[in-house]
Amino acid sequence: MxxxxxxxxxxxELLDLFRDRKxxxxxxxxxxxxxxxxxxxxxMSYSNVEKEARAYVPIAIHGTSGLTAALEKIPGARILQPExxxxxxxxxxxxxxxxxxxxxxxxxxxxRTGALTVAYDSTNQKSVYARxxxxxxxxxxxxxxxxxxxxxxxxxxKAIEPIASTYQNVATEERLSGxxxxxxxxxxxxxxxxxxxxxxxxxxxAGEKERGTLESLMTAPIAANHILTAxxxxxxxxSTMSALASLVxxxxxxxxxxxxxxxxxxxxxxxxxxxxxxxxxxxxxxxAMFAGLELVLSTIAxxxxxxxxxxxxxxxVAMVPSxxxxxxxxxxxxxxxxxxxxxxxxxxxxxxxxxxxxPVHGLVGLGxxxxxxxxxxxxxxxxxxxxxxxxxx
Amino acid sequence: xxxxxxxxxxxxxxxxxxxxxxxxxxxxxxxxxGENGAGKTTTMRMMATILQPTTGDIEISGxxxxxxxxxxxxxxGILFGGDVGLYNRLTARENIAYFGSLYGLEQARLQxxxxxxxxMLDMEEFIDRRVGSFSRGMKQKVAIARTLVHDPDVxxxxxxxxxxxxxxxxxxxxxxARMQEEGxxxxxxxxxxxxxxxxxxxxxxxxxxxMRFAGTLESMREQYGIHDLDDIFMAVVEGSEN
Numbered sequence: 001m002x003x004x005x006x007x008x009x010x011x012x013e014l015l016d017l018f019r020d021r022k023x024x025x026x027x028x029x030x031x032x033x034x035x036x037x038x039x040x041x042x043x044m045s046y047s048n049v050e051k052e053a054r055a056y057v058p059i060a061i062h063g064t065s066g067l068t069a070a071l072e073k074i075p076g077a078r079i080l081q082p083e084x085x086x087x088x089x090x091x092x093x094x095x096x097x098x099x100x101x102x103x104x105x106x107x108x109x110x111x112r113t114g115a116l117t118v119a120y121d122s123t124n125q126k127s128v129y130a131r132x133x134x135x136x137x138x139x140x141x142x143x144x145x146x147x148x149x150x151x152x153x154x155x156x157x158k159a160i161e162p163i164a165s166t167y168q169n170v171a172t173e174e175r176l177s178g179x180x181x182x183x184x185x186x187x188x189x190x191x192x193x194x195x196x197x198x199x200x201x202x203x204x205x206a207g208e209k210e211r212g213t214l215e216s217l218m219t220a221p222i223a224a225n226h227i228l229t230a231x232x233x234x235x236x237x238x239s240t241m242s243a244l245a246s247l248v249x250x251x252x253x254x255x256x257x258x259x260x261x262x263x264x265x266x267x268x269x270x271x272x273x274x275x276x277x278x279x280x281x282x283x284x285x286x287x288a289m290f291a292g293l294e295l296v297l298s299t300i301a302x303x304x305x306x307x308x309x310x311x312x313x314x315x316x317v318a319m320v321p322s323x324x325x326x327x328x329x330x331x332x333x334x335x336x337x338x339x340x341x342x343x344x345x346x347x348x349x350x351x352x353x354x355x356x357x358x359p360v361h362g363l364v365g366l367g368x369x370x371x372x373x374x375x376x377x378x379x380x381x382x383x384x385x386x387x388x389x390x391x392x393x
Numbered sequence: 394x395x396x397x398x399x400x401x402x403x404x405x406x407x408x409x410x411x412x413x414x415x416x417x418x419x420x421x422x423x424x425x426x427g428e429n430g431a432g433k434t435t436t437m438r439m440m441a442t443i444l445q446p447t448t449g450d451i452e453i454s455g456x457x458x459x460x461x462x463x464x465x466x467x468x469x470g471i472l473f474g475g476d477v478g479l480y481n482r483l484t485a486r487e488n489i490a491y492f493g494s495l496y497g498l499e500q501a502r503l504q505x506x507x508x509x510x511x512x513m514l515d516m517e518e519f520i521d522r523r524v525g526s527f528s529r530g531m532k533q534k535v536a537i538a539r540t541l542v543h544d545p546d547v548x549x550x551x552x553x554x555x556x557x558x559x560x561x562x563x564x565x566x567x568x569x570a571r572m573q574e575e576g577x578x579x580x581x582x583x584x585x586x587x588x589x590x591x592x593x594x595x596x597x598x599x600x601x602x603x604m605r606f607a608g609t610l611e612s613m614r615e616q617y618g619i620h621d622l623d624d625i626f627m628a629v630v631e632g633s634e635n
Binding site: 005008009012015016019020211212213215216217218219220221222223387388390391 | 438487494539
């Protein structure tokens, strides 16, 4: 009987929600349109800046030296002679000014150090790029002179390089890819789990109360807890769908978008059956916790509008832990975070995307999440069954 | 049958209903009179088990609202005026079917009930359209069908003609008379005395939560020495204020 009632209410809620443009927009607009759009814009602007910085490098050279020829050979370099070079640098017409003092070549030839000045603008990405290529050119030129000096002294270049070091990166391609994803995806996932259910939860209690349908529903011979369970499941479905939509859209953007993934191609190789299970359980528990919390707020709210105001706080509950954990590597996450609500979910997501879940962290994170879910659902059930909770006035 | 036994309802310091008693028999349309805020809706909400009496009890077909709320809900159908409590994004049929299944009606029986109510209330033209675009009168018909889908013994009508035009209100009263002929126990709350005069033989008059009169319309007229029901109503209201 109970299961039949829950199923009937659940089916009706989903039918009702899927016919509501407002709810659908709230659930799917952010993950499917806004996230890819923001990523795309970010990627586009980064790659455009970089492309332009490489293609055209206007610099001014004051003074003459053998170095000038090397600087002129920098790909994209244009040597300009503006009237006021410093003003041109600040205005962005010039990317760098190289000042070579008089007698520079002679100083070097005499075996001393020639002083070179490169002016650039650190607030301009393109100027920073120009500085980098000039530095590389100067370094190469300097090495040539070192080699000549050594040869002159009858020494091999190896004389000044007693140690040759090779640095090997132990991170596999999967972990490199996962490491990058571990920064972005928990944030996207947790925020869309929280935001995806907001519209549904607000509609299903505060909205129904305002329209008077909840009171009619409560006069049917069914238990309040069965109604609440069905509503909780409906909100969970909406928020999980929103989270999955954002996962898919971020994955697609990373695979085909203009973002440079620093050589770590997007791959799902970091998933193993165990980490996948942890990820699924984490998503479900977070969805249940947010759904419960949203239903609590929706039940407390006297109207749909009041509900919307309360719900705006939910996004912060999701965002604060996600942002706090975003720059951390799982090995640096304090143990306390595996116990705190929402923090534990974000921390576990990070471990999953790093390809290794510590069993103790997994158990503690999932166990405490389950505890929070039980507490929140018990609280929402208590509120929902409270006398007069379903009545408009 | 409805039996209200010395029922009171308090919300904190405020007493919404004070020591109200009356009895409605099967096959009777009983009028519950009072101004807005007199305590009529609170009394009906206690009958529908949405609110619990602070003291006293209500029995619906022999079941107590406090001890057997689910049995009570099985036997009642409640229709609120003003807000008809329908899902605008569902069709009329989906609205009625949803409530029918919550009352445990089997699919075949549910279809049969929807078809018969749709004919009876002349809703066949719009039964498969979404309720959001309906007029007040059309919505009221759907709400009535939803209230009656499980064929309840006891029907609670809380100011059901609010917002209806003259024709729709007349049709509705005809429906109530038909339900009475079928032997249903009907409680009809209203502050429209003309409507009460047409439908009811016996009434209870509530003012500021307390019962001022319970009995037949004739005995009411005799007691107050006034024939016009509106004048009696005013005499009660003004009498309590003086």
